[in-house]
Amino acid sequence: MTNKIITISREFGSGGRSIGRLVAEQLGIPFYDKELVDHIALESGFAPKYIEEHGEHAPSGSIFSYALAHQSVPGVMNGLSTADFLWSIQCSVILQLAEKGPCVIVGRNADYILKDHPHCIHAYIHADEDFRADRIVRLYGESESSPQARLQEKDKRRRINYHHYTGRNWGTAQNYDICLDSGKLGVETCADIIVSLAKK
Amino acid sequence: MTNKIITISREFGSGGRSIGRLVAEQLGIPFYDKELVDHIALESGFAPKYIEEHGEHAPSGSIFSYALAHQSVPGVMNGLSTADFLWSIQCSVILQLAEKGPCVIVGRNADYILKDHPHCIHAYIHADEDFRADRIVRLYGESESSPQARLQEKDKRRRINYHHYTGRNWGTAQNYDICLDSGKLGVETCADIIVSLAKK
Numbered sequence: 213m214t215n216k217i218i219t220i221s222r223e224f225g226s227g228g229r230s231i232g233r234l235v236a237e238q239l240g241i242p243f244y245d246k247e248l249v250d251h252i253a254l255e256s257g258f259a260p261k262y263i264e265e266h267g268e269h270a271p272s273g274s275i276f277s278y279a280l281a282h283q284s285v286p287g288v289m290n291g292l293s294t295a296d297f298l299w300s301i302q303c304s305v306i307l308q309l310a311e312k313g314p315c316v317i318v319g320r321n322a323d324y325i326l327k328d329h330p331h332c333i334h335a336y337i338h339a340d341e342d343f344r345a346d347r348i349v350r351l352y353g354e355s356e357s358s359p360q361a362r363l364q365e366k367d368k369r370r371r372i373n374y375h376h377y378t379g380r381n382w383g384t385a386q387n388y389d390i391c392l393d394s395g396k397l398g399v400e401t402c403a404d405i406i407v408s409l410a411k412k
Numbered sequence: 413m414t415n416k417i418i419t420i421s422r423e424f425g426s427g428g429r430s431i432g433r434l435v436a437e438q439l440g441i442p443f444y445d446k447e448l449v450d451h452i453a454l455e456s457g458f459a460p461k462y463i464e465e466h467g468e469h470a471p472s473g474s475i476f477s478y479a480l481a482h483q484s485v486p487g488v489m490n491g492l493s494t495a496d497f498l499w500s501i502q503c504s505v506i507l508q509l510a511e512k513g514p515c516v517i518v519g520r521n522a523d524y525i526l527k528d529h530p531h532c533i534h535a536y537i538h539a540d541e542d543f544r545a546d547r548i549v550r551l552y553g554e555s556e557s558s559p560q561a562r563l564q565e566k567d568k569r570r571r572i573n574y575h576h577y578t579g580r581n582w583g584t585a586q587n588y589d590i591c592l593d594s595g596k597l598g599v600e601t602c603a604d605i606i607v608s609l610a611k612k
Contacts (some may be wrong), residue, residue, distance in 0.1 A: 338585055385588060389596045405605055405609075
């Protein structure tokens with residue numbers, strides 16, 4: 213057992229979600245990934261699909277993406293833009309989940325939102341492009357024609373979102389307790405290391 | 413036993429050197445830290461003390477540091493500046509040591525020099541300033557008056573040196589197989605994790 217909250221930040225296609233699921237299974241604690249989206253949907257009134265697509269993407273990375281977000285939903289809530297409103301709900305939901313007890317939370321800048329939480333392990337998972345490209349084609353069914361471009365696009369959006377809301381640079385080792393190369397070390401080994409840390 | 417070369421890059425005061433020593437002891441393989449300096453001294457003809465002080469510092473971070481380097485040693489070798497000459501010796505010595513067999517190498521941009529070596533684990537050790545300031549005062553006998561300033565100065569020099577010779581940003585998770593926060597996880601735990609990876 214563990215009394216730890218484990219946050220997993222990850223590059224697209226690195227297997228961070230699979231690692232998170234393995235860690236949660238091995239520790240017997242809740243795993244929040246899609247469930248997190250459902251919680252945010254419930255609190256915000258937005259559709260889960262919209263949150264899934266926009267929750268980790270560039271909030272104001274371009275005028276184009278910002279305009280699109282406003283066309284898709286009713287507009288501005290309590291003086292906040294759609295993106296900022298979603299961010300405030302996301303913070304609130306993640307803080308509530310962490311209060312409930314040990315769990316694994318994947319993505320959604322949870323490392324930053326819970327940076328002052330006393331019982332967290334913040335992990336960052338990355339891998340080289342070849343490993344990730346193979347993975348997204350094989351496991352996510354992404355197009356085989358240009359998986360590299362898809363990786364770069366997704367990572368860029370996450371990077372912009374992270375920097376916008378945290379002021380930090382994504383992938384900087386100092387922001388995490390542990391960073392692991394899943395391509396080099398393997399998904400199972402990464403999970404094992406995080407489990408052993410949580411059990412200490 | 414292991415057939416691995418382990419490189420340990422570290423923030424000043426993070427305990428990276430202690431972790432490296434523990435890993436080498438537990439695996440029963442050579443540990444190159446001061447010994448590395450002696451090898452570079454032998455190959456270059458420079459005094460170990462000079463190499464220790466300048467080998468990981470800003471090569472051309474300022475005109476001042478560059479001028480100082482040239483006043484301290486005979487000048488330019490084979491058309492190379494003192495710093496570039498030392499770098500070339502450092503690369504050659506590290507590549508030779510890696511050829512000899514399993515070992516732990518601390519610092520000196522060995523992660524970059526051995527980035528294409530097939531049997532390496534590249535680790536980066538960091539910790540927050542409070543942990544490191546306490547450590548350098550307690551263990552290295554650094555002045556208690558402004559350890560933070562000393563940390564920042566040393567890290568800045570290493571960062572400039574690393575970027576100058578590798579083109580990479582220091583402390584970026586993607587450059588390493590594993591990054592660990594020694595302040596949060598503990599020096600012994602960090603060593604245990606690296607040992608278990610090396611044994612796989």
